[in-house]
Amino acid sequence: MKLIIDDANLDTIKGLYEYFPVDGVTTNPTILAKEGKNPYEVLMAIREFIGPDAELHVQVVGKNADLIYEEAHMIRKRLGNNTFIKVPVTREGLKAIKVLKKNGFPVTATAIYTHMQAFLAGKAGADYAAPYVNRIDNLGVDGIREAKEIHDIFRNNNMATEVLAASFKNSQQALELAKHGVGAATISPDVIEGLVAIDAVTHAVDVFIRDFESFCGKGTNMLNV
Numbered sequence: 001m002k003l004i005i006d007d008a009n010l011d012t013i014k015g016l017y018e019y020f021p022v023d024g025v026t027t028n029p030t031i032l033a034k035e036g037k038n039p040y041e042v043l044m045a046i047r048e049f050i051g052p053d054a055e056l057h058v059q060v061v062g063k064n065a066d067l068i069y070e071e072a073h074m075i076r077k078r079l080g081n082n083t084f085i086k087v088p089v090t091r092e093g094l095k096a097i098k099v100l101k102k103n104g105f106p107v108t109a110t111a112i113y114t115h116m117q118a119f120l121a122g123k124a125g126a127d128y129a130a131p132y133v134n135r136i137d138n139l140g141v142d143g144i145r146e147a148k149e150i151h152d153i154f155r156n157n158n159m160a161t162e163v164l165a166a167s168f169k170n171s172q173q174a175l176e177l178a179k180h181g182v183g184a185a186t187i188s189p190d191v192i193e194g195l196v197a198i199d200a201v202t203h204a205v206d207v208f209i210r211d212f213e214s215f216c217g218k219g220t221n222m223l224n225v
């Protein structure tokens with residue numbers, strides 16, 4: 001399962017890249033708006049940092065297929081070929097996904113709340129389909145189960161589309177999807193940090209250090225004993 005950062009703050013992205021095995025960056029209009037700068041300024045800085053081959057996912061805002069198609073061209077021109085065009089799965093969005101795929105764009109079908117949206121996005125040729133796990137939970141439906149079932153729909157219908165699960169509230173949800181073998185999860189920085197912020201682990205490491213120092217002396221380690 002690919003692990004992708006769902007954020008647009010360059011300092012945060014740099015920090016996560018230093019510590020975690022991450023595979024790229026996803027953004028959406030809300031995430032970009034939080035940066036308070038021109039969206040292309042933010043995105044071009046991210047692209048420069050992650051390099052031309054890493055996955056960057058950028059969402060369109062247009063409500064009809066023609067505008068979405070034009071936005072996609074501009075996004076590709078300014079941010080490079082390996083930029084996934086995130087298209088919400090509406091009626092117009094599906095039309096746009098078909099046209100974009102015919103023209104060789106990498107596409108992430110997004111704003112997915114139902115199995116049927118995901119199935120149609122897969123049929124239209126999307127590379128990824130992004131179910132919003134936490135938001136689905138908030139509708140009273142099990143978002144993790146739905147993401148797993150969407151993965152199964154793709155595999156059972158011989159579709160190449162991968163699930164790019166989005167909208168997580170905790171690290172356990174991401175682990176559940178890794179166990180099921182879904183293609184990718186895009187996770188906010190605080191939830192990524194939560195993947196290893198485990199009190200029991202911190203305690204175990206502290207005890208190792210305490211025991212070592214009680215025998216070898218304060219401030220010792222395997223360099224200076």
Ligand SMILES: O=C[C@H](O)COP(=O)(O)O
Binds near residue numbers: 006132
């Ligand atoms: O792009 C979609 C986001 O991953 C949704 O996440 P959120 O529900 O935490 O805003």
